[in-house]
Amino acid sequence: MRDLVRSELEESASITGSVDPESVLRIAEVLTEVFRTKHKVILFGNGGSAADAQHIAAEFSGKYLFDREPLNAVALTNLSSITAIGNDYSYESVFERQVRAGIGEGDAVVGISTSGNSKNVLKAVQAAESLGARTIGFSGSGGRLKEEVELALVVPSRSPPRVQEAYMAAAHVMCGLVERSLFGRSTVFIDRDNTIAKDVPYCPRPEEMKLLPGAGEAIKRLNEAGLLIIVITNQSGVARGYFTEDTLKKINEKMKADLAKKGAKVDAIYFCPHLPDAGCKCRKPEVGMVMQALSDFPIDLTSSYVVGDSEHDIELGRRIGAKQIRVTNSFTLLDAAKRIVKERKASARGP
Numbered sequence: 001m002r003d004l005v006r007s008e009l010e011e012s013a014s015i016t017g018s019v020d021p022e023s024v025l026r027i028a029e030v031l032t033e034v035f036r037t038k039h040k041v042i043l044f045g046n047g048g049s050a051a052d053a054q055h056i057a058a059e060f061s062g063k064y065l066f067d068r069e070p071l072n073a074v075a076l077t078n079l080s081s082i083t084a085i086g087n088d089y090s091y092e093s094v095f096e097r098q099v100r101a102g103i104g105e106g107d108a109v110v111g112i113s114t115s116g117n118s119k120n121v122l123k124a125v126q127a128a129e130s131l132g133a134r135t136i137g138f139s140g141s142g143g144r145l146k147e148e149v150e151l152a153l154v155v156p157s158r159s160p161p162r163v164q165e166a167y168m169a170a171a172h173v174m175c176g177l178v179e180r181s182l183f184g185r186s187t188v189f190i191d192r193d194n195t196i197a198k199d200v201p202y203c204p205r206p207e208e209m210k211l212l213p214g215a216g217e218a219i220k221r222l223n224e225a226g227l228l229i230i231v232i233t234n235q236s237g238v239a240r241g242y243f244t245e246d247t248l249k250k251i252n253e254k255m256k257a258d259l260a261k262k263g264a265k266v267d268a269i270y271f272c273p274h275l276p277d278a279g280c281k282c283r284k285p286e287v288g289m290v291m292q293a294l295s296d297f298p299i300d301l302t303s304s305y306v307v308g309d310s311e312h313d314i315e316l317g318r319r320i321g322a323k324q325i326r327v328t329n330s331f332t333l334l335d336a337a338k339r340i341v342k343e344r345k346a347s348a349r350g351p
Contacts, residue, residue, distance in 0.1 A: 011162065012161075012162055012165050012166075015155060015156065015157045015159075015162045015163075015165070015166050016165060016166040016169045016170075018156050019153070019155060019156075019166055019167075019169075019170050020153075020154070023151070023152065023153050023154070023170075024153065024170050024173055024174055024177075025177070026151055027136055027151050027153060027174055028173075028174040028177035028178055028181075030108060030134055030136065030150075030151060031108060031136075031174065031178050032177070032178045032181045032182060034106065034107065034108045034134060035060075035071045035072070035178065035182060036182060037106055038072075039072070039104070039106040039107045039108070040072035040073065040074065040102075040107050040108075041057075041060065041071075041072070041073040041074070041107070041108045041109070041110060042073075042074050042075075042076060042098075042099060042102060042103060042107065042108070042109045042110070042128075043056055043057050043073065043074070043075045043076070043109070043110040043111075043112065044075065044076040044077075044095040044098075044099075044109070044110075044111060044112065044120075044121065044124060045111065045112030045113060045118070045121060045138075046113070046118055046120070046121070048114075048160075048164055049112040049113060049114065049118075049138075049164070050075070050077050052112055052164065052167075052168055052171070053075040053076070053077065053110070053112055054075040054077055055168070055171075056073070056075070056110070056171050056175070057073040057074055057075040059073075059171075059172075059175040060072075060073035060175065060178070061073050061074075063179075064172075064175040064176055064179045065176060065179060065295075065298070066179070066183070066298040068179065068182070068183035068298075069183070071178075071182075074102070076094075076095050076098045076099075078098075081094070081097075081098055082094045085097045085098070091120060092119045092120045092123055093120065093123065094120050095111075095120050095121060095123070095124035096120065096123040096124045096126075096127045098124075099124045099127050099128050099131075099133075100127050100131070103127075103128050103131050103133045104131065104132070104133070105131065105132030105133065106132070106133070107128075107133045107134070108133055108134035108135070108136060109124065109125055109128040109133055109134070109135055109136065110136045110137070110138065111124060111125045111135070111136070111137050111138070111145060111149065112137075112138045112139075112167070113137070113138070113139050113143065113145050114139065114140050114160040114163040114164055115139070115140065115142060115143050115160070116137075116139035116140060116141075116142050116143015116144055116145040116146060117142070117143040117144055117145070118145075121137075121145060122144060122145060122148055125137060125145070125148050125149050126148060129148075129149075129150075134150055134151075135148070135149040135150045135151070136149055136150065136151045136152070136153070137149035137151075137152045137153070138152075138153045138155075138167040138170075138171070139152065139153075139154060139155070139163070139167075140154070140155050140156075140157050140158050140159075140160070140162075140163035141154060141155065141156050141157060141158055142158050153167055153170055155167055155170075176294075179298075180294075180298065180299060180300045180301065181300055181302060183298060183300075184298045184299045184300030184301075184303075185226075185227070185228050185297070185298055185299060185300060186226070186227050186228070186300060186303040186304055186305075186344070187227060187228040187229075187230055187293070187297070187299045187300075187301075187304040187305075188222050188227050188228070188229055188230070188304065188305045188306075188307060188340065189230050189231075189232050189290065189293070189304065189305065189306045189307070189316075189317075189322070190219075190229065190230070190231050190232070190306075190307045190308065190333070191231075191232065191233060191284075191307065191308030191309060191310070191313050192231050192233035192252075192255070192269075193233065193309075194212075194309040194327075195212075195215075195307060195308050195309050195313075195327050195333055196211065196212065196215045196219070196231065196255065196259075196333060197209055197210060197211055197212060197215070197255055198210045198211075198212055202237035202240065202242040202243070203237070203243075203251060204237070204242055204243045204247070205243075205247070205251070206247075206250045206251045206253070206254040207254075208251075209251050209254045209255050209258070211255070211258050211259065211262075212332065212333065213332070214332050214333060214334035215259070215262075215264075215332075215333050215334070216258070216259050216261070216262025216263070216264045217262065217264075217334055217337075218264075218332070218333040218334040218336065218337035219259055219262075219264035219265070219266065219333075219337070220262060220263045220264040221334075221337045221338070221341055222337050222340065222341070223263075223264060223265050225340070225341050225344060227340070227344075228267050228297060228299065229264075229265065229266050229267050230266070230267055230268045230269070230270065230293050230297070231252075231255075231266055231268070231269040231270070232269075232270050232271075232284065232289040232290065232293075232316075233269070233270075233271050233272070234271070234272045234283050234284050234312070235248055235271045235272060235273055236272075236273070236274060236275050236276060236283075238271075238273035238274075239273055239274050239275045239278065240275070245273060248271060248273070252269045252271075256269075267297070268293060268296065268297070270282075270289040270292050270293060271289070272284070272288070272289060284308075284310075284312040284313060284315075284316045285312045285313075285315035285316040285319060286316075287316065287319055287320055290316070290320050301320050301321050301322050302321055302322070304320075304322040304323070305317070305322055305323045305324070305325060305336075305340055306320070306322050306323070306324050306325070307324075307325045307326075307327060307333065307336045308326065308327065309326065309327050309328065310326075313326065314326055325339065325340070
């Protein structure tokens with residue numbers, strides 16, 4: 001029996017992992033624009049999908065991961081409306097009538113149907129399209145819904161439980177993307193060695209930590225511009241036995257103290273202690289350290305930067321969708337900070 005349980009869990013994880021990331025991103029971008037322009041999102045479905053519509057609406061109107069202003073999202077699950085419309089018209093009209101009453105141009109609907117063939121869902125998205133709303137569908141690989149909407153999240157399965165599990169995982173990712181895009185803070189992820197501090201190979205002692213010229217001024221400028229400053233650094237010296245994690249923390253505290261003397265502040269430091277061939281998910285250019293930061297801070301990656309001296313830093317920036325700046329002996333962290341502040345001012349002024 002334990003093997004059967006494991007098999008089902010593995011099947012669920014496999015199907016969820018096969019959802020197209022581009023579909024998730026495109027839908028999140030549309031929802032972000034709908035909310036940014038002060039429009040609303042209406043969600044609907046039958047049975048378990050009705051409960052899922054409520055769940056997703058609550059993530060938007062309440063919060064997903066951090067405190068912020070509410071977003072206008074509503075699930076069509078009012079029992080009186082559903083039974084009245086079902087009794088006076090037909091069950092196929094229970095969502096369509098409510099959509100026609102509440103939707104407008106610039107709004108969006110999310111129709112949810114694991115089979116992709118729920119007639120009342122199909123009728124409602126068709127009505128929404130005729131009224132100029134954006135239309136989104138969550139479904140499995142079967143059915144018509146994916147052809148009836150502007151954007152579809154298609155789970156590659158026809159098993160209702162697997163479809164439901166996968167689209168809810170994707171919906172949570174969307175909630176995070178929308179929330180961070182609308183309310184997250186711009187952040188500068190900065191490499192440590194040869195970017196903020198002199199590169200001492202496998203620096204073993206706090207007293208050997210020395211800031212590079214201009215590093216304090218650079219971070220102070222970024223602080224004053226309202227940016228979060230997060231240091232992300234590969235430190236395989238821990239795994240190689242050159243120093244312990246406790247010593248590394250003391251070295252990082254020395255760096256923070258030296259920056260504080262310059263009026264500069266680092267909001268957090270994350271490090272990867274593993275060997276390059278360990279296969280971990282945190283060593284740059286893998287995104288594990290950024291994922292840690294996202295769980296701790298409200299960060300908008302699309303307006304953020306990665307600054308460092310290596311190709312790994314630049315590749316990390318590409319992977320997370322942030323802007324990338326590479327420092328060299330002739331283009332320092334201070335130069336990078338000046339560029340970031342200038343770009344932010346230009347962006348605030350607009351075209």
